[in-house]
Amino acid sequence: MDAIPLAFSWLLLSVIIALLAFVLYMTFVPGLPTEPGFTLRHWSNVASSRLLTSVIPNTAIVGFGTIFIGAFFALPLAWLLNRTNLPLRTIFTAIIGIVPVIPGFILAMGWIMLLDERIGLINNALASVLGIPSVALSVKDSPWGIAWVLGLILTAPIFFLIGGPLCRIDPSLEEAASVSGMKHLTVLRRVTLPLVWPGILGGMIYTFMTAVSIFEIPALLGAASGKVPVLASEIFYSVRPGGPITATFAYGAAGVYGTLLAVPSLLALYLYLRVLHQAERYQVITGKGYRSRETDLGAFAWVGVLFVVLYLALAVGLPIFVLVWASLMPVLQMPSREALAKLSFENYHGLLEELGGTDVIWNTVLVMGCVSLLVIFFSFMISWVVVRTRVPSRKTIDMLAMLPHAIPSLAFAFALAMIAILASRWLPWLPLSGTLGIIMIAHLVNRVPYGTRVMNSALGQVHHELEEVAQVCGTRTPTIMRRVVLPLIKPSVVYLAVWTAMLSFQEVTMALFLSGPHNSVLSVSIWGLWEAGSLGTAAAGAVAMVSIMGVLMFAVLKFVGGSATGLVGRGTAVPPPSETR
Amino acid sequence: MMRILREVRRPRSVRLPWQILVFLLLPTLFVTDFGAKPFSMKLAVAAESPKGKQALDALVAKAKQEGELVATIQSSWSKGLIQPLTDAFKKRFGLDIKITIANVNSARHFPVAIAETQAGAPATYDVVQGDDAETMSIVGAEATQKVSNWATLLAEINPLVRSGKVRSDAISRGPFQDHSFVFMANVKQLIYNTKSISEKDLPRTHKDLTDPKYKGKFAQPPWTSHWEIAPVAFDKFDRNEWLEVVRRAGKNSAAVIGESAAVQRVVLGEFAFALAQDRYTRQILAKDPKAPIAARFFDDYNELNQVYYSVRTRARHPAAGTLWALWMTTADAQKIWQPSDLQAVPYGDSDLDREFRQGIEKSKARVIGFLDNEKTIELLKWYRTEEGRKYLDALAKAIRGE
Numbered sequence: 007m008d009a010i011p012l013a014f015s016w017l018l019l020s021v022i023i024a025l026l027a028f029v030l031y032m033t034f035v036p037g038l039p040t041e042p043g044f045t046l047r048h049w050s051n052v053a054s055s056r057l058l059t060s061v062i063p064n065t066a067i068v069g070f071g072t073i074f075i076g077a078f079f080a081l082p083l084a085w086l087l088n089r090t091n092l093p094l095r096t097i098f099t100a101i102i103g104i105v106p107v108i109p110g111f112i113l114a115m116g117w118i119m120l121l122d123e124r125i126g127l128i129n130n131a132l133a134s135v136l137g138i139p140s141v142a143l144s145v146k147d148s149p150w151g152i153a154w155v156l157g158l159i160l161t162a163p164i165f166f167l168i169g170g171p172l173c174r175i176d177p178s179l180e181e182a183a184s185v186s187g188m189k190h191l192t193v194l195r196r197v198t199l200p201l202v203w204p205g206i207l208g209g210m211i212y213t214f215m216t217a218v219s220i221f222e223i224p225a226l227l228g229a230a231s232g233k234v235p236v237l238a239s240e241i242f243y244s245v246r247p248g249g250p251i252t253a254t255f256a257y258g259a260a261g262v263y264g265t266l267l268a269v270p271s272l273l274a275l276y277l278y279l280r281v282l283h284q285a286e287r288y289q290v291i292t293g294k295g296y297r298s299r300e301t302d303l304g305a306f307a308w309v310g311v312l313f314v315v316l317y318l319a320l321a322v323g324l325p326i327f328v329l330v331w332a333s334l335m336p337v338l339q340m341p342s343r344e345a346l347a348k349l350s351f352e353n354y355h356g357l358l359e360e361l362g363g364t365d366v367i368w369n370t371v372l373v374m375g376c377v378s379l380l381v382i383f384f385s386f387m388i389s390w391v392v393v394r395t396r397v398p399s400r401k402t403i404d405m406l407a408m409l410p411h412a413i414p415s416l417a418f419a420f421a422l423a424m425i426a427i428l429a430s431r432w433l434p435w436l437p438l439s440g441t442l443g444i445i446m447i448a449h450l451v452n453r454v455p456y457g458t459r460v461m462n463s464a465l466g467q468v469h470h471e472l473e474e475v476a477q478v479c480g481t482r483t484p485t486i487m488r489r490v491v492l493p494l495i496k497p498s499v500v501y502l503a504v505w506t507a508m509l510s511f512q513e514v515t516m517a518l519f520l521s522g523p524h525n526s527v528l529s530v531s532i533w534g535l536w537e538a539g540s541l542g543t544a545a546a547g548a549v550a551m552v553s554i555m556g557v558l559m560f561a562v563l564k565f566v567g568g569s570a571t572g573l574v575g576r577g578t579a580v581p582p583p584s585e586t587r
Numbered sequence: 588m589m590r591i592l593r594e595v596r597r598p599r600s601v602r603l604p605w606q607i608l609v610f611l612l613l614p615t616l617f618v619t620d621f622g623a624k625p626f627s628m629k630l631a632v633a634a635e636s637p638k639g640k641q642a643l644d645a646l647v648a649k650a651k652q653e654g655e656l657v658a659t660i661q662s663s664w665s666k667g668l669i670q671p672l673t674d675a676f677k678k679r680f681g682l683d684i685k686i687t688i689a690n691v692n693s694a695r696h697f698p699v700a701i702a703e704t705q706a707g708a709p710a711t712y713d714v715v716q717g718d719d720a721e722t723m724s725i726v727g728a729e730a731t732q733k734v735s736n737w738a739t740l741l742a743e744i745n746p747l748v749r750s751g752k753v754r755s756d757a758i759s760r761g762p763f764q765d766h767s768f769v770f771m772a773n774v775k776q777l778i779y780n781t782k783s784i785s786e787k788d789l790p791r792t793h794k795d796l797t798d799p800k801y802k803g804k805f806a807q808p809p810w811t812s813h814w815e816i817a818p819v820a821f822d823k824f825d826r827n828e829w830l831e832v833v834r835r836a837g838k839n840s841a842a843v844i845g846e847s848a849a850v851q852r853v854v855l856g857e858f859a860f861a862l863a864q865d866r867y868t869r870q871i872l873a874k875d876p877k878a879p880i881a882a883r884f885f886d887d888y889n890e891l892n893q894v895y896y897s898v899r900t901r902a903r904h905p906a907a908g909t910l911w912a913l914w915m916t917t918a919d920a921q922k923i924w925q926p927s928d929l930q931a932v933p934y935g936d937s938d939l940d941r942e943f944r945q946g947i948e949k950s951k952a953r954v955i956g957f958l959d960n961e962k963t964i965e966l967l968k969w970y971r972t973e974e975g976r977k978y979l980d981a982l983a984k985a986i987r988g989e
Contacts, residue, residue, distance in 0.1 A: 038705050056989070118857065124783075125856045146842075230809065231843035232987030243809075336874040337854050348875060360666050423699065431708035440711055522711050523657050523689040534690055538663035539847025539867070542874075 008395045010484060014387040019406045022451055026413065028421040032261035039424060048258030052266070056235070065218050065237045067149035068156065069270070072217035073210045075157020079317045080164035080209065085194070086310045087165075088172045090301045098314050100560050101322055105162040107512050107555040108325045109529075109548050110155075111536065114226040116328035117145045117155050125340055147228040149236070155223055158321040160213045166505075167209035172202055190301065204278075208459070211274040212411070218267060219414040221515060237267045241416055264417030271412035279405065326552065332545035353542035357550065360543050361531045370528040372442055373517075374507040377449040381506045382499055384450065385457030390487065392458070393465040394473075404458070411455035419448050419516040426520075440522025448516040453506050464498035465491070504562045508555055639743035642736055647680050649906035654684050656907035658714045659691035661894070663847065664928055666690065671923045676914055684907060693717035694810065697725055700899065704730040710899035713908035716915075719957040719967065720812060722767050722895045727971040731897040733765045734909050741768070744913045753934040758916050761957075761964040762971075767895035770915045771925075772933040774947065774954055775813050775890045778868055779860035780853045782879040789860060792887040793817070797835035804859040806842040806849035811982045812890055813862045815970070816955050819962050820888035826978060830985050837988035854878050864892065865943075869929040884952035891956030893933065 028039065036043040083102070087095050120128050122144050129141040145151030179201065183193045199206070221229075221238045229239035241263035303310055332338050334349040358364070385407075391397055392404045410418065426439035438444045468491055476486045492499065514529040521530050528551065535544035650656070660668070669688045677683065689712070697717060701724065703710055710730075717725065725731050734740070738755040747753040759768050777789055784804070790796050793814070796805070807813060814833050818824050842849065846863035853861045854871060856879075868882040896912035898905055914920055921932055931943035947954050957967040969975040 038702065041705075118852075119855075122857060226844075228842075231840065232837070232989055337871050337878050338851055339855060339878075344877075348877075356667060362666060424702070427699070427702050427706050427708050430703075431706045439708075518695075523687045526689070534662060534692075537692065537845060537847070538661075538690070539851065539870070540663075540665075541848075541851055 008391065008397055008483075011387040011390040011395070012397060014384060015391050015403055015407075018384045018388070018450070018454065019403060021447065022406060022410055022454075025418055025421045025425075025451065026409065028425065029261045029264050029413070029417050032421070032424070033258050033265060035258065039428070045258070048262050052259055052262045057240075061235045061237060061240055064149045064234050065267075066270075068152050068224065068236055069214045069218045071150055071153025072156040072160055073213050075154055076160045076164045076213045077206075077210060079157070079161040079321075080168060081206070082313060083161070083317060084165050084168040084172055085198075086314060088169050089198075090303050090307075090310065092303060092307060092310045092314070094311070098318065100556075101318055102162050102165055103508075103559040104552060104556050105159060105321050107508055107552055108159075108322070108329070109512065109514075109532065109536075109551075110159060110220065110223045111226055111533075112329050112332075112545070112548055113159060113321070113325040114145075114155055114223045115332075116325045117151075118226075119328060119340065120324065121145045121151075127340070145227055147231075147233045149234050152224045152227045152229075152234065152236070153217075155227065156217045156220060158317075159223075160216055161317065161321060163216070164209035164213055167212060168202060168205050172198075172205070207278055211271075211278045212456075214274055215271045215411050218270070219416070221416065237263055238414065238416070241267065241414060260417065260420050264414055264420075267414045267417070268412045272409075275405075275408055275412050279408075326549075329545050329549050329552065332541055333549050335542060338541050353546040357543065357546050360535065360540070361528060361547050362526055366526050366528055366531050369442055369525060370511065373445055373449065373527055374510045376442075377446050377453065377510045378503040378506045380446065380450045381453045381457040382502055384454055385461040385502065386487070386492075386499075388454070388458050389461035389465050393462055394470075404462070407458045408455045410451050415448070415452050415513075415516050416519065418451055419519040422448050423519055440524055442525045445517050445520050445525060445527065448520060449506075449510050449513065452513075452516065453509065457502055457506065460498055460502045461495075464495040468494050500562065504558070508558075511551070511555065639739045642739050643743045646740065646906050646910060647682070650680065650682060650684065650904070650910050653904040653907050655686070656684060656714075656904050656911060657687045657689075657712050658908065658911050659693075659696070659712050659716055660688055660924075661716060661928070662690045662692040664690060664924060668924050668927065672920065675919055675923060676911065679914060679919065680910055682907070682910075686907075691715070693721045697721055697730075700725055700730045701728040704728055704900050707901075709901045709903055712899060713902040713904045714896055714898050714911045716770075716894055716896050718812065718892050718894050720810075720815065720970070722763060722897060723957075723967055723971060725897060725899075726763060726766050730900050731766045732900045732902065732905065734898060734912070735765075737765060737768075737909075737913070740909070741913050741916070744910075745917045747918065747934065747936065748916075752936070757934045762968055763895060763897075763958070767897040768912050768916050769893045769895050769933065770920070771928075771930045772891055772893040772956075773864040773866050773930050774884070774952075775862065775892060776865055776952075777860050777883045777885065778850050778853055778863045779881060779883065780856055780858070780879050781881050783853075783856055783859040786881070786883060789883055790885075792885055793836070794832055794887070797832055797839055799839070802839045803841045805840055805861055806844055806852065806858045807836070807840050807862040807986060808846045808849065809843050809983065809986060811979055811986065812892055814982055814986070815979065816888060816890040816957065816963070816966070819966050820953070820955055830978075830981055833982055833985035834988060837986045840988075843987050850880075854880055864930075866928065866930045873929065884947075884950050884954075887953065889952050889954050891933075891954050891959075893956060893958065894930075 032039055033048050034044055034046070035041065036045045036047070086092050087099050087102075092098075118126075120126055123129060123140055123142055126141075126144070129143055132141045132143070133139065145155060180193050180197050183197045184190075188196065218236070219238055221242045224234065224236050224239055225242070228234035229236050241260055331341065333353050334351065335345065336348055336350065336352060339345045339348070358367075361367075388403060388407050392400045392407075397403075422438075422444055426444055429436045430439045472490055472494070473486050476490050481489075512529055514533045517527050517530045518533060521527070528547070532544050532547040532551065535541075535547060660672070673686045673688060676686070691712070693716065696712075696715065700710065700712075700715065704725075705728070715725070722731075737759060741755050741758060742749045745753070745758075748755050748758070756764070757769070759765065779786075779789055790798065790801060795801070814829075817829055818826070837843070841858055842852075844852075846861065847867060849858065849861035850863050850867040850871065852858050865882060868880055871878050871880050896915050898908040898912055902908050918936065921935055921937060925932070925935075925937060925939060929939065931940045933940075933943075955963065957963050970979055
């Protein structure tokens, strides 16, 4: 009964283990992994005073600063949009869903236009109010500036990760606290927040891991110049050196930085799993027969709306304004009367051709569709083993499935690229290099940790009775999975599919590294345009990209059930009691 | 509940087994080219006959047999150029082969190309383009293959060479001879925002970039091409002293970013000036003639950056790749890409090429290329040595202020 899901689980986990082993192995060989020899040179080269005095401290500030900013916005947002009667919740949630699709470099550019000592709109406004020549306030060349921009972007994932648990809290606990005389805020602080602590911690760890792995935003804001070096920029420059003549991969150094980046993430992962383990012992969140209680905000509703609007203005409004502005300008200039006269739709002419034509669109659709299906399939298989079986290795499987999130995506992409090159030499019958398949493998490995979290949660909510009835009727496990369990967790599956598709749509780092003449995708085309100096066309492409994803997000929300509040939570809710009993 | 169970028990004979189809089709995702021919290990593309026409005919026949070409173009070129270039190339040689052209950032791809060569794997691209330093890296790593009889073939393909207006060694010489063919060039200079800084306030020499008055006012790229030609630019040159100059300039710079992005941010007003190629000024002014941007040469030296096509070692379609590399040196190809890219061809005859040469002459700027003379060629060769590579590594780090 457990053989099929177990086999598929180990199939994927073997790939993950092999990639991790490859990254680690690279750190001990002098050159290419096929060449003989053993060295510790890569470790000793990397271990410099700069690493200790600036790279690691900067990375820590960026990681923890991002958590702080993200939590500052995400926690109130999650509560307001999931547990209160705030107006326009569906629309607000849908707009938050667009945040991950906006290219990070656009948001960073937007903040440079806002906060820069020389050109910043806010700086200039402040300077004229204060009657001083300039205001020394900038997002550049400071780890705090990087953390601010990353925090705004990563608020959305925290919001969605907390939304589910918030929705699933049994309201009787809060009601009991209220009856005991606790005030609203005390209930929130003493009852609600502790109950969703695993969710909050999970969201924070996810944020930390993501923040320290992102390259392009720190690069724009100071890492590329060496002023604010972070681990992600160090690994990036190891595998993409700046000097062309020295253009050889620092194979080992890339592995060392990847390993270093994994250490805090693994530590955080260990803490997360410990909290989850403890949470199971006093689990009070049941899956049956209740509806979460909504707090009536009364006259304070407008304060809540203002807070949501403030976040949306900073994280969505500003970058979309910059995107649209850049897409309408022949050459990006600061807003002015003179610049207004130059606005045109020139960058939208022949946009499809500039993005690579229908081939690129088709490749993108294929990657989005296939990665979603593969992530759902493998996450379901792994979660089935973890949640539904008594296999002794299930806890190990669960941990291994989470492991890729602790490793920077660039390290995986680098390992895959190397494996593809070696495969084209030694296993020519295994075409990996330059295929869509290799991009899909990278995405699959990268998304499975999140997929298994959603699936674990969803499967945990479906009672065993349902499968037992089907078994009694003589139904086999694969049929039970397909015809009983999957329909019951359909909203979760749809949510996971859409979220995965959106992340695949906008992912650029891995795709960039693995792209060849035949497997280019839209995000790589847009990045290529930006990198090559066609900012206007890149912005026009990004506007199209954000628009498509916005429409898709609204459509999915409609499909999932109107309100998007706590999609995960909704996705994992059990059917009404009348059907399950 | 019972409804679900009834559904489960329903006979499945009428249902399409789509899952099976999906799994059967999954391997096709790993196919890059359904019509690809088996990998050929042919190395040298040699025309057997010394006569130009015969040599070319033989090469074209081989290209037809290969049936395909995978080539790169500059990452900054418009994708709109791909079809006209492909059509003109096919027409010139009467080819009816599948051609894939991709915008590729050489700095990003060349490490992959070198890794492919080291691993003995076939090349992703048959023919690739890159500037002096980039090309030196792949030629040095034996990631390019020799084109035998290239001068005869070039004379047959390029009318400027055939007519004697351009000597073949202007297109392939020095350490690149037989391997790489120049098809365009640019000069590294200062591009500045006319609203942020006046021409007279700009630094005159590279050393001036260390002046505290320029701190935080300029951007430079992470690559070494603005600094690496210096050893031949000065009579007295001390490598360590120069490294210190680069380091101080690196610490003085506001950002270390790609040239195109830096120039955009110069237009935005974020930086007063940037070290970049001459073509960006032309490109920005072509898009917006009123953009506040202008360029100036340094007084001490300005590097001439030439761009070459090279046929890759273990290329799958070496004959087609050779034809492409040689054809891209012609005025026919130039007419297609130059109007939008606005880079000059050093031996070219277009208005832009003449303006490019006259501009340098008129300004009396000291422009130095790696293939100018024996001294510069020696320097380029030195950069291939272990000592040279280490020096370049140190330069790259110094640019970031390390």
